[in-house]
Amino acid sequence: MNALEIRDLAVRFGSRQVLHRVSLDVPAGRFVSLVGPSGCGKTTLLRTIAGLVRPSAGALRLLGRSVEGCSREVGILFQEDALLPWRTARENVALGLRFRGVSPADALREADAWLERVGLGGFGAYFPHALSGGMKKRVALAQVLATRPRLLLMDEPFASLDAIVRSLLEADFLSLVRETGVTVLLVTHDLEEALLLSERVVLMSAGPAARITHLYAVPFPYPRDLIGLRADPTFGHLLQQIWADLQREVARMGWEVPA
Amino acid sequence: MRRAGALIVLLVVWEAAARLGWVSSLLMPPPIRVAAVLLELMGSGRLWPHLVVTMLEAGGGLVLGVGVGVVLGLAAALVPPLAELLQPAMTLLNAVPRVILAPLLVIWLGIGLASKVALSFLLVAVTVFFAVYSGIREVDPRLVDRVRTLGGSGLHLLREVYLPSVTAWLLSSLKVAVGFAFTGAVVGEFVASSRGLGYLLSFAQSTYNAALTIALISLVVAVTFSIFAAFERLERWVFRWRREQPFAEPLHAPSAGGASAGSAAIEEEAVQTSRSAAN
Numbered sequence: 001m002n003a004l005e006i007r008d009l010a011v012r013f014g015s016r017q018v019l020h021r022v023s024l025d026v027p028a029g030r031f032v033s034l035v036g037p038s039g040c041g042k043t044t045l046l047r048t049i050a051g052l053v054r055p056s057a058g059a060l061r062l063l064g065r066s067v068e069g070c071s072r073e074v075g076i077l078f079q080e081d082a083l084l085p086w087r088t089a090r091e092n093v094a095l096g097l098r099f100r101g102v103s104p105a106d107a108l109r110e111a112d113a114w115l116e117r118v119g120l121g122g123f124g125a126y127f128p129h130a131l132s133g134g135m136k137k138r139v140a141l142a143q144v145l146a147t148r149p150r151l152l153l154m155d156e157p158f159a160s161l162d163a164i165v166r167s168l169l170e171a172d173f174l175s176l177v178r179e180t181g182v183t184v185l186l187v188t189h190d191l192e193e194a195l196l197l198s199e200r201v202v203l204m205s206a207g208p209a210a211r212i213t214h215l216y217a218v219p220f221p222y223p224r225d226l227i228g229l230r231a232d233p234t235f236g237h238l239l240q241q242i243w244a245d246l247q248r249e250v251a252r253m254g255w256e257v258p259a
Numbered sequence: 260m261r262r263a264g265a266l267i268v269l270l271v272v273w274e275a276a277a278r279l280g281w282v283s284s285l286l287m288p289p290p291i292r293v294a295a296v297l298l299e300l301m302g303s304g305r306l307w308p309h310l311v312v313t314m315l316e317a318g319g320g321l322v323l324g325v326g327v328g329v330v331l332g333l334a335a336a337l338v339p340p341l342a343e344l345l346q347p348a349m350t351l352l353n354a355v356p357r358v359i360l361a362p363l364l365v366i367w368l369g370i371g372l373a374s375k376v377a378l379s380f381l382l383v384a385v386t387v388f389f390a391v392y393s394g395i396r397e398v399d400p401r402l403v404d405r406v407r408t409l410g411g412s413g414l415h416l417l418r419e420v421y422l423p424s425v426t427a428w429l430l431s432s433l434k435v436a437v438g439f440a441f442t443g444a445v446v447g448e449f450v451a452s453s454r455g456l457g458y459l460l461s462f463a464q465s466t467y468n469a470a471l472t473i474a475l476i477s478l479v480v481a482v483t484f485s486i487f488a489a490f491e492r493l494e495r496w497v498f499r500w501r502r503e504q505p506f507a508e509p510l511h512a513p514s515a516g517g518a519s520a521g522s523a524a525i526e527e528e529a530v531q532t533s534r535s536a537a538n
Contacts, residue, residue: 050408072410080393082405086423086500096409127500135506147409 001064003028003183004049004152009058011044018044022058022211024202026151031177031184033194035242036204037250042187045081045204046153049185050076063150071102075149075182077157081136083128089139090115090124096147114142117176134165141173145180152177154186158193170197171226178222191242195235196226201242206250214245288470297474300423306478312483313456314359316372316444320379321436328384329429332391339420343394349392361450370451379443385435387429394428395421430494437486441479453516 004026011019018041026032036042047053051070062071083092093111117123118138128136158166174197177184188194194201195218203214229235270290276282277289300306335342361378368374402420448457456475463471
């Protein structure tokens with residue numbers, strides 16, 4: 001069964017066609033990455049699935065039901081943290097539960113448990129302002145996972161972090177996501193990140209009017225050794241292949257890519 | 260501390276200038292005489308009824324003005340058709356010097372409390388309206404998206420995002436509003452009244468009593484300044500979430516599913532560092 005089915009989805013902003021006939025299936029329980037050149041509409045696609053952008057045509061089915069607007073089955077992790085600055089870490093994590101009618105005391109108790117799971121037990125009373133970038137990402141993940149979404153969307157969640165923090169977070173995020181069994185659609189422009197984390201990579205063409213052009217299966221079983229995997233010959237081979245396709249895609253649009 | 264020092268220096272120079280005859284002590288009576296007049300006024304009990312009247316007028320105008328300003332500002336920002344109705348009226352009211360309405364208000368509402376409260380209210384409400392209106396329109400759209408995608412309703416959005424963001428704008432406009440509230444009350448009393456600090460002031464002016472005039476001005480300044488300071492404290496308390504210094508990026512990997520003993524120790528250290536930075 002597919003957690004997400006997209007058929008001929010189109011999005012236009014005024015006269016600008018951003019997405020054109022995008023079709024994509026994300027099987028339930030899988031981790032799929034969406035890669036593509038900058039500005040190709042990856043983020044727009046994600047925001048459309050999350051219900052923040054209204055499609056101009058096409059169908060969007062979530063767990064077999066067509067959806068309009070924000071669904072409570074979908075969680076999204078944005079590129080920039082969007083924690084409420086006037087709420088403490090635990091209050092932020094409890095937010096989605098409170099929106100679902102959980103009592104404040106129960107919601108906070110559950111929030112504490114989630115903070116513990118993302119490695120931030122004991123930081124619940126801090127305001128986001130006092131937390132480092134990586135810690136805020138952990139809070140944001142706890143906030144989204146606490147609502148127990150069936151589909152987790154991630155929009156380059158690690159883009160603003162330095163390399164060390166980033167690889168720590170990638171490993172922790174991956175193991176948590178596997179534990180919860182949630183279906184994931186990750187948008188990234190980092191091909192290595194896509195290959196390290198996901199089971200399937202989807203390549204989107206360059207905009208304007210972007211669509212999906214290639215699909216790749218990533219054959220590494222979980223749990224993965226994210227450091228050792230980079231040395232695997234299959235990993236290098238896949239990386240080269242996606243790079244080649246991506247370059248061809250971008251060249252077709254008359255743009256340049258760094259080799 | 261430095262400001263208090265500057266004030267003392269100013270008072271000493273002024274006192275000396277008056278005593279040495281550099282300035283006319285009729286026009287610029289020395290601070291000690293002004294203080295004596297003020298103390299006499301307080302001691303005789305003649306001041307209090309006037310002070311109470313002015314405080315009531317300014318306080319009434321402030322409370323009503325903030326209340327109406329917040330409600331109208333929220334309504335205009337969240338209901339676009341209302342904005343089209345309200346914004347031109349408010350812009351017009353904002354453009355004219357609103358104190359010129361004082362004589363009209365006296366004709367409509369009499370020389371008692373009501374006309375001063377009304378003037379004070381008009382000055383405050385327009386200021387607060389614009390603070391709230393623009394505050395809501397500048398809400399961080401990422402926070403709106405966050406609350407909506409977490410399953411929040413319109414009411415949740417109002418409580419979790421719009422009201423807290425607008426508080427920042429409201430609190431800084433409140434400090435300006437305090438000054439406006441007293442302007443409204445005192446100017447209203449200048450125009451027509453039988454009580455209040457503005458009434459005392461115009462009496463002092465008509466008898467060319469500079470010492471009394473300066474004493475009353477200092478009193479009004481002291482009252483508004485203490486309210487101003489109280490709002491500043493309130494602002495610091497409301498914005499306590501801005502105070503703490505951010506943590507450095509931790510160089511440990513807290514394992515998902517519970518921190519190990521080693522990383523817990525480092526966390527402990529990070530907490531202490533942050534506390535000492537906050538102190």
